[in-house]
Amino acid sequence: xxxxxxxxxxxxxxxTALCIxxxxxxxxxxxxxxxxxxxxxxxxxxxxSDRVDVRPDRRPGSSHGGTSPNPGTSVPEDRPAVEVNKExxxxxxxxxxxxxxxxxxxxxxxxxxxxxxxxxxRDGNNxxxxxxxLPASYSLGWLSSTGEYEFSVAYNAATEADGRGKTTVTAILxxxxxxxxxxxxxxxxxLNVKGKPEEKYGVTELISVxxxxxxxxxxxxxxQFDVEAKDISIRAPSDLTEPIYISxxxxxxDDLMGMFFNNIGLYGDVxxxxxxxxxxxxxxxxxxxxxxxxxxxxxxxxQPSSWRSGWQNKTDYPVLLSRMxxxxxxxxGEYKIYTWQxxxxxxxxxxxxxxxxxxxxxxLDTHPNVVKMWMDYTIKAxxxxxxxxxxxxxxxxxxxxxxxxxxxxxxxxxxxQAELIKIKLRSVQADPNARxxxxxxxxxxxxxxxxxxxxxxxxxxxxxxxxxxxxxxxMSDGTKYESDTWxxxxxxxxxxxxxxxxxxxxxxxx
Amino acid sequence: MSIINNICLTLFLCFMLQTLWAQxxxxxxxxxxxxxxxxxxxxxxxxxxxxxxxxxxxATVEVDYKGFKGNYQLRxxxxxxxxxxxxxxxxxxxxxxxxxxxxxxxxxxGPGTENYTNNVxxxxxxxxxxxxxxxxxxxxxxxxxNVLGETYLYKMNKRWRVGGNESMVVTVKLxxxxxxxxxxx
Numbered sequence: 010x011x012x013x014x015x016x017x018x019x020x021x022x023x024x025t026a027l028c029i030x031x032x033x034x035x036x037x038x039x040x041x042x043x044x045x046x047x048x049x050x051x052x053x054x055x056x057x058s059d060r061v062d063v064r065p066d067r068r069p070g071s072s073h074g075g076t077s078p079n080p081g082t083s084v085p086e087d088r089p090a091v092e093v094n095k096e097x098x099x100x101x102x103x104x105x106x107x108x109x110x111x112x113x114x115x116x117x118x119x120x121x122x123x124x125x126x127x128x129x130x131r132d133g134n135n136x137x138x139x140x141x142x143l144p145a146s147y148s149l150g151w152l153s154s155t156g157e158y159e160f161s162v163a164y165n166a167a168t169e170a171d172g173r174g175k176t177t178v179t180a181i182l183x184x185x186x187x188x189x190x191x192x193x194x195x196x197x198x199x200l201n202v203k204g205k206p207e208e209k210y211g212v213t214e215l216i217s218v219x220x221x222x223x224x225x226x227x228x229x230x231x232x233q234f235d236v237e238a239k240d241i242s243i244r245a246p247s248d249l250t251e252p253i254y255i256s257x258x259x260x261x262x263d264d265l266m267g268m269f270f271n272n273i274g275l276y277g278d279v280x281x282x283x284x285x286x287x288x289x290x291x292x293x294x295x296x297x298x299x300x301x302x303x304x305x306x307x308x309x310x311x312q313p314s315s316w317r318s319g320w321q322n323k324t325d326y327p328v329l330l331s332r333m334x335x336x337x338x339x340x341x342g343e344y345k346i347y348t349w350q351x352x353x354x355x356x357x358x359x360x361x362x363x364x365x366x367x368x369x370x371x372x373l374d375t376h377p378n379v380v381k382m383w384m385d386y387t388i389k390a391x392x393x394x395x396x397x398x399x400x401x402x403x404x405x406x407x408x409x410x411x412x413x414x415x416x417x418x419x420x421x422x423x424x425x426q427a428e429l430i431k432i433k434l435r436s437v438q439a440d441p442n443a444r445x446x447x448x449x450x451x452x453x454x455x456x457x458x459x460x461x462x463x464x465x466x467x468x469x470x471x472x473x474x475x476x477x478x479x480x481x482x483x484m485s486d487g488t489k490y491e492s493d494t495w496x497x498x499x500x501x502x503x504x505x506x507x508x509x510x511x512x513x514x515x516x517x518x519x
Numbered sequence: 520m521s522i523i524n525n526i527c528l529t530l531f532l533c534f535m536l537q538t539l540w541a542q543x544x545x546x547x548x549x550x551x552x553x554x555x556x557x558x559x560x561x562x563x564x565x566x567x568x569x570x571x572x573x574x575x576x577x578a579t580v581e582v583d584y585k586g587f588k589g590n591y592q593l594r595x596x597x598x599x600x601x602x603x604x605x606x607x608x609x610x611x612x613x614x615x616x617x618x619x620x621x622x623x624x625x626x627x628x629g630p631g632t633e634n635y636t637n638n639v640x641x642x643x644x645x646x647x648x649x650x651x652x653x654x655x656x657x658x659x660x661x662x663x664x665n666v667l668g669e670t671y672l673y674k675m676n677k678r679w680r681v682g683g684n685e686s687m688v689v690t691v692k693l694x695x696x697x698x699x700x701x702x703x704x
Contacts (some may be wrong), residue, residue: 064535095537114697327638327683347702349693357638357683358692365692393575419616483584506616 059357095210098133100141100218100285105129110200111336112348116311121308121385122336122346124185125194126294130218133286135206138213140198142191144184144249147296148304149170149280154321158300159183159252160269162262162403175240176262182226182253182279182296185307191215193380197344218292221284222499226255226296228277230268231340232507234261245279253279253296263465270395274299280506300398301326301388313374313383319363320384322356325398326387330362333369334385338378351384410502412474416462419506421482422457425517432505435495436476438466449476454505463503474501480513490516543578545673548644550602565647568673575680577629582647585619590652595624597675598644605642607631608679614652620649620688632681635689640679647671656704 152158449464
């Protein structure tokens with residue numbers, strides 16, 4: 010794609026963004042956000058030194074107080090002073106696209122470059138130099154230092170009705186915005202206003218969009234897990250750079266846990282209600298709660314000064330490294346991304362990478378204009394890793410391992426000539442908190458030679474399975490023969506054959 | 520509507536066929552132990568061995584056997600290219616409850632791979648060993664394959680996923696792309 014084409018595409022996307030935002034339709038904003046805008050190649054000059062400390066105002070709607078710099082207010086003494094109103098009015102629906110000003114050899118998603126929503130709003134007062142941003146997305150929190158997920162599962166007491174209690178899931182949604190992102194976004198904004206009426210007022214500060222009311226969280230696919238609206242609670246901060254805490258209760262934790270590890274995750278939108286003149290009534294920012302996702306593990310940043318000594322995959326999954334990128338401010342003032350391919354090399358979890366970097370100039374490591382270095386990657390599907398992470402999350406909460414009982418049916422129906430057999434199972438370990446003995450779902454056996462899931466028990470660390478089962482044999486005339494007593498098992502695999510029927514039901518031991 | 524029904528039916532049939540094909544029949548290997556077992560075993564033997572499931576760290580094999588009257592135990596061993604048993608992969612021995620039938624052996628890659636420097640472990644064979652449980656010598660294991668039992672060997676090529684660890688080091692070569700080839704200070 011040549012520069013002209015890229016420019017054309019970007020212009021179209023920018024216009025689309027303007028149209029959609031101006032309609033103030035909550036759903037419409039998603040299209041803009043999720044569009045992978047190509048990086049635009051445009052020649053822009055930037056003053057060589059304009060590094061400014063970015064200190065976002067974290068008070069929505071607050072004025073800038075006495076600390077705001079007022080560039081341009083000093084006037085020559087021999088001329089009458091012209092009063093320029095630099096007072097902040099709050100955001101207006103006048104938008105700028107951040108990553109328009111970056112050159113690259115291939116397409117990037119804007120959030121790969123800067124984790125700020127690609128559309129930035131200008132203040133209603135053009136003279137103020139204030140601009141307003143939103144996070145690009147929210148993702149499940151993960152701490153690389155400890156390998157812990159900001160996600161917990163708390164098992165509540167079992168209920169009489171179904172033998173299983175509700176489970177409360179708590180997750181922290183992180184916007185993943187660092188001070189470096191904001192500093193760089195501000196630099197990009199300075200490039201963005203070049204040649205526009207806003208240029209003479211500079212970029213005083215980039216601050217988060219103030220909110221007219223607390224944000225909402227809308228789940229797209231949570232309803233299928235029997236989660237009612239009353240079971241969802243949200244703790245959202247007034248500052249968009251802070252995390253959002255969400256929790257909800259479900260009786261179907263097994264299905265829900267599966268969702269966190271499948272290919273789409275549990276997703277939805279954080280709905281922001283921005284304050285400001287002509288602003289859309291709401292803006293939707295996507296979130297995704299998925300464990301094995303790039304959003305969770307974030308960008309693999311490299312430090313220019315130390316990257317050659319190696320990098321460790323601290324995640325719980327194997328990753329495929331595709332490319333290393335270096336974003337540099339060129340002598341001309343523009344920004345450019347240089348890319349080195351990594352061949353989709355697989356790096357197992359916890360393994361270390363040794364770089365063969367002979368073709369990466371060593372002067373880059375100390376070059377003052379290198380803004381950031383990072384690696385692009387994909388997470389490789391890994392069922393074993395999913396199991397390990399599930400164990401980690403659940404053990405972190407209950408101190409127990411979750412295990413499944415499996416019941417293998419040999420030929421008891423043939424032996425007893427019965428119509429069907431029911432198998433009841435019960436255990437203290439069926440209660441996640443091990444407070445009382447509760448029943449697992451009864452199994453109904455209508456044919457021989459099958460293996461059936463017997464339910465889930467929570468085995469304490471260092472412990473072994475401990476449950477009981479009971480057999481009821483129903484003849485075609487309705488006669489019922491049942492176990493003389495409950496049989497104890499310390500093995501997760503239960504086999505029901507002739508021997509067990511004879512042992513447990515005296516009627517058949519003849 | 521009928522088109523949708525036809526598509527659904529086709530997809531269902533494809534799924535069923537895929538399920539059937541997933542059960543791979545394993546090819547017997549005529550090595551010395553198998554030949555000896557064939558001669559000494561008389562009417563006893565294995566009619567078919569199928570690989571039923573194969574996961575990253577597990578495998579399930581179904582064994583159709585016949586003529587094993589008395590108290591027999593069945594064991595499975597996973598072997599490498601040199602037909603040596605791989606200790607890290609184990610399966611629970613199974614007690615035969617009837618002379619003819621089908622029995623399942625589940626193999627699991629267990630602990631012991633913490634110091635592996637490669638995240639893939641390749642194996643090539645599965646050995647099925649029948650041994651009499653009421654024999655005086657039945658408890659004695661004299662090596663990889665129980666020489667006192669009847670051993671049948673089958674080809675089973677499988678790559679087991681070894682969990683990553685801090686001992687593993689992967690070298691990644693960085694190749695410049697387009698303008699990175701001519702980057703200047």
